[in-house]
Amino acid sequence: EADIYQTPRYLVIGTGKKITLECSQTMGHDKMYWYQQDPGMELHLIHYSYGVNSTEKGDLSSESTVSRIRTEHFPLTLESARPSHTSQYLCASTPDGSGANVLTFGAGSRLTVL
């Protein structure tokens, strides 16, 4: 059973609102990731972190920001949501180390911006 939790699971908001998607993991993993998933499309990496106070942008440009103040917590924030931000956001983590980069995913946060 996955030990990575995302809240809210579903969110419908109006344009211009500020939102924060929460992600927490209890596995002590150093590496955490945010992916964006749209129907019929591959997962796109939008942010990642290799540890506390470390954040990087992923391959897909995103207007969102992230922070990593604690190992277990990796929230994603949109300052002013727009309809183009409507998507499913998946948080994932993996322990540090070489070899296969096996991700544990949360259940996702489905965001709809009206």
Place this chain on the structure above:
Amino acid sequence: QKEVEQDPGPLSVPEGAIVSLNCTYSNSAFQYFMWYRQYSRKGPELLMYTYSSGNKEDGRFTAQVDKSSKYISLFIRDSQPSDSATYLCAIQGGGGKLIFGQGTELSVKP
């Protein structure tokens, strides 16, 4: 051209059928080849992964890698309705970066 290509389906099979899911990739430097399963309204979960070429079996699931053809496959034997999900291939390149396929939606009918 995408680095990883996967037929999105949907694929519908009767219960008990053998299912073959496939991905192609373009970069010969890729080393780890993974299959994730994603049920509706859930996050992906790892099914299995292989390193380099060859086969790997886990119960009803077999992962196969052909590096010469840049082709990976996942076979499901004796498919069950509980196997109905979207299957994502993921390939790991340098620095641990994962590149995902689009996912193939599979439906196993009773």
